[in-house]
Amino acid sequence: MKTAIVTDSTAYIPKELRERLSIHMVPLCVIINGETYEEEVDLTTDEFYDAVRGDGDLPTTSQPPVGRFAALFEELSKDHDEVISIHLSSGISGTYSGAVQAGEMVDQIAVYPFDSEISCMVQGMFVIEAAEMAQNGAKAKEILDRLNELKETTRAYFMVDNLSHLQRGGRLSNAQAIIGSLLQVKPLLHFVDTKIEPFEKIRTRKKAMKRIVDLLKEDAQKYEALQAVIIHANREQEAVEWKDEISAELPNVSFRISHFGPVIGTHLGEGSMGLGWMKK
16 A cells, blocks of 8 residues: 555646656636636646637636545545645635545545645645655655655745736736836735735846846755746746756756646736745
8 A cells, every 4th residue: 555646737747747656636627708627637728828818808717626536535545545635825725625625525545635835836846756755655744744844945936927917806906007017017926824925026027037036046055955946827938048047057956847827827827937946
């Protein structure tokens, strides 16, 4: 018997990597013009950005049903005795709560929900670490201790390129959005106590990205080695160029590139960029 690893689609872990590490994924949904799509299953990220470009209605998102988790946990109980279920921050979605409820409904397997308190591939780095440990025979307590240790060193900052998505989603008033656009304000966001909060307001995209790199450099001086991820909303070439630029300056940081998929992209908008990291 062994430990299973479950996550949700907002970790945006590539399918081939999920399969190689035996990671089980439960999708969240995005609703576009009344049609519901499971992200990473029947809607690709490219298809999403093509579909929502323009002035149409803002998409909405929904978490997985509790029953979806319960059914997966029951299936996993056939050849596992425990499962760690790692999810996006409980402050922005009920997905973690759903995993908790499902775990209480299932008797055949011990379920350990883990609130990553973040999202996207930073969440994914927790999942990958857990899956690699599970494949090497580690049990839940050892894995959870390691994830909590990593959480202490985890940082992530996101820059929203276009304030209209925040405004259309009710997170900024019309006046704030107009003034912000005129001033070219690029809000830097980060997670505080599971919720997304403003970190700083910076005048230009270039300065915002430089500020994020400066924050990474501060931590790169503190730790022997870091793992980092650049996350983009349909800006792959820019992400590659950014990685090449900053990786040359930081030899003790290993980088990967990921993306804001449909669910998170709904709330941040195309053009957003992020950078997250944690200790190796």
